[in-house]
Structure formats: structure tokens, C-alpha cells
Amino acid sequence: MNFHSRELKPPRLCNEALEQPLDEAERTAMITAAAQKLEELFDILRIDHQNDHNTRETPMRVAKMFVEEILEGRFTAPPRITEFDNVQAYDQLIVTGPIEVRSMCAHHLMPIYGHAYIGILPASDGKIIGLSKYDRIVEHFTARLQIQEEMVKQIGQYILDMTRPRGLAVRISAVHMCKTQRGVKATRRSRMINTYYWGELSTNAELKREFIDECTALDRGCVD
Numbered sequence: 001m002n003f004h005s006r007e008l009k010p011p012r013l014c015n016e017a018l019e020q021p022l023d024e025a026e027r028t029a030m031i032t033a034a035a036q037k038l039e040e041l042f043d044i045l046r047i048d049h050q051n052d053h054n055t056r057e058t059p060m061r062v063a064k065m066f067v068e069e070i071l072e073g074r075f076t077a078p079p080r081i082t083e084f085d086n087v088q089a090y091d092q093l094i095v096t097g098p099i100e101v102r103s104m105c106a107h108h109l110m111p112i113y114g115h116a117y118i119g120i121l122p123a124s125d126g127k128i129i130g131l132s133k134y135d136r137i138v139e140h141f142t143a144r145l146q147i148q149e150e151m152v153k154q155i156g157q158y159i160l161d162m163t164r165p166r167g168l169a170v171r172i173s174a175v176h177m178c179k180t181q182r183g184v185k186a187t188r189r190s191r192m193i194n195t196y197y198w199g200e201l202s203t204n205a206e207l208k209r210e211f212i213d214e215c216t217a218l219d220r221g222c223v224d
């Protein structure tokens, strides 16, 4: 699709971002084009979006929701990261979470929701990033069509590139509504949990155990 002078090539994967973030005019053009296609979809599904007061604005609403919310991470730049020098050479495990995960599954376009936990083993001569930035990074990489295995790796790789820690772990525990609301109609308590480890966290069993224990405590709300 061509918006104005710039050609917006689709990235190879649905969970990758465009080469350049959308500018305001491109964003508006994308929403308008998507709304027109959604109107066509409604026509095919025999939903009278012109006369039914409940669905009159829905194609535009849904188009906006996709571009500005659900897939926002494909169309915007990754969050700006504030780095601090690791002045005290802090080199022990830091665990942060739960961080809200709100995403959409690439196969059925159904919500994925749950929590992320991040474990960082900083390098004593490296950088420390602001705590809130982990939440922003998760928000950015989950606002795409995702599968959980790739989501943890994308989040981790970005943190790795930004901070070069000695070790890193990214864990997500989430409900996939493609499994609970349709198909096998699994119980809503059914979740998928996966963890990806890098550096010392991938080789040191004690550190892994410490990370999992902290996640379990945070998950149970044991830590105030």
C-alpha cells in the first residue's frame, strides 16, 4: 500500500515493525483505508453498519483500535530508554513484574493477556535502565500480532541490545483466548508459561531458581 510519497513495505513478519514509524498523515490514511475494508467485511457478514445504530461507527472504531492500540507497536518507534551508569557496580539479580501483557494472537486475532516478569543480572561496568522502561518495552512488543514464543525473545533481545547485561530472563504467563473462547474452549484458567534465558541466567541453575522463585512470589502477590 502506498501512502503519499513513501512506500510502506510490509515487514516479513506480523510481529515486526515497519522500517520507519508512521507519520500523522500516514496513520490517518491507514485508518481510513482499513475502515473501508472493514465496511466491506461487515457487508459480507451481512451486518448493516449503515442503518444499525449499534454498528454504524464500528468499522472506523475497529480500524482506529487496530492502528492506534492493538498493532501500535508495529507503527511506532520503540520506547526511548533512560540509561544510568551503574555507579555502585550493582551485579546481583533484579526481578521486575508482574508487567501487564495485552496482545493479540497471530492465528485467530484473539486477545492474549497475562503477565511478564523480567530478570536482569547487570554488568558491573554496564548500564542500568529506568524500571518503568521494562513495562514500556513489554507494551511495545506486545502491541502486535504475536505468538508467545517469539514475544519473549523480542522483548529480551531489545533489553539485551540496550543494556548488555551479564544475564537476562523474560518469562510470560498468559491466557490465549483463541483457546478459551473458541476451538477447544479450554478453561479460562488455562495459561501458557514460557521463559527465555540469556547469558549467565541460561547457564547458572541457582540463578534460574532464584528468578523463578521471585516470579512465583510476585505472582502470588507475596511481595508488597
Ligand SMILES: Nc1nc2c(ncn2[C@@H]2O[C@H](COP(=O)(O)OP(=O)(O)OP(=O)(O)O)[C@@H](O)[C@H]2O)c(=O)[nH]1
Binding pocket: 105, 106, 107, 146, 147, 148, 149, 176, 178, 179, 182, 183, 184
Ligand atoms: N505454540 C503456540 N501456539 C499458539 C499460540 N497462540 C495460538 N496457538 C495455537 O496455534 C494453533 C492455530 O493453528 P490451527 O490449528 O491451524 O487453528 P485451528 O484449526 O483454528 O485450531 P483450533 O484452535 O484447535 O481450533 C492453535 O492450536 C492455537 O492454540 C502461541 O502463542 N504459541
